[in-house]
Amino acid sequence: MVIHNANNFRTEYHPKPSKYQIGFATKLLTIGSCFSENIGQKLQESKFSILANPLGTVYNPISIFKLLGQAKLDQSKFVEVGSQFYHLDFHSQFTGRDQKTLETVLNLKCKELTNYLNETQIVFITLGSAFVYEWIESGEVVANCHKIPQKKFKKRLLSLEEMTTSFYELKAKLGQINPQIQYIFTVSPVRHIKDGIVENQLSKSLLRVLCYELAKENQVDYFPAYEMMMDDLRDYRFYKTDMIHPTEMAEDYIWDKFQHTYFSEQTRKVVKEWSKIQSSLSHRPFNPESDGHQKFLQNQFKKLDLFSEYFNVEGEKMIIQQQLI
Secondary structure (H helix, E strand, O other): OEEEOOOEEEHHHOOOOOOOOOOOOEEEEEOHHHHHHHHHHHHHOOOOOOOEEEOOOOOOOOOOHHHHHOOOOHHHEEEEOOEEEEEEOOOOHHHHHHHOHHHHHHHHHHHHHHHOOOOOOOOEEEHHHHHEEEEOOOOOOEOOOOOOHHHHEEEEOOHHHHHHHHHHHHHHHHHHOOOOEEEEEEEOOOOOOHHHHHHHHHHHHHHHHHHHHHOOOEEEOOOHHHHHHHHOOOOOHHHHOOOEEEEEEEEHHHHHHHHHHHHOOHHHHHHHHHHHHHHHHHOOOOOOOHHHHHHHHHHHHHHOOOOOOOOOOOOHHHHHHHOOO
């Protein structure tokens, strides 16, 4: 739903509640571009059951789908850059001084992801770019070039058909281990202007059409984060100084819309109250041993019991107990 407010000179978008409602017991997984990491972090802070971007930032659909369905590592994609080893299917945060060490780490991360997918109810996927780099040596799409000379790669735009086919292959594969998985797609509001302004719009348009086609499936939904940034906020004051990434204010705005789309009214109330508790616990007192602060801690400790029916608060209780005299 779009509402035009003449008083603030903007058109505000109000998403309808989705049929895929998220509760604190819902097993969630986020994967994809840095926007998935941002939403994942907010879900973690709000005490949802989530595995957030476990394999690092990935931008293109082919690599995202491949990682989700990763059965075993492609040995041909281990590369040595400088004195470090990397893998072309994974983010550069995963590195090792030798291939064996890196392989061990990646196998553990893939196993963690596979085990989690057995119980996952919702997979939240953020698509960043339809442009990909192919490793000329093998002709395969890579997730990260790891600063290897560009001459070793071929840059191209994915077709709608190959992206769609790749998702259906993934869906069939994951359906064998967990047929209950539901997918929420979004297109990242981060601008990939290194590709060029015209090229970025072309890329985002393809990703949006892909989401439209996939959302025709019963198990797929679309969250319009990209549209909120482009048409609702629609102002450079909502971008950081790099003019590429949304500001914290913009991220919070989209997070609020996300809550109204996927959370019940009761869940939103709990998230709001928990945010107040977090702010209180992060407060640095002038005098930790004062009677006033000790009473404050005791009140916070009692308040934590109110949240215990929704999620585990033992960690927060322990922090308070350590400060009580």
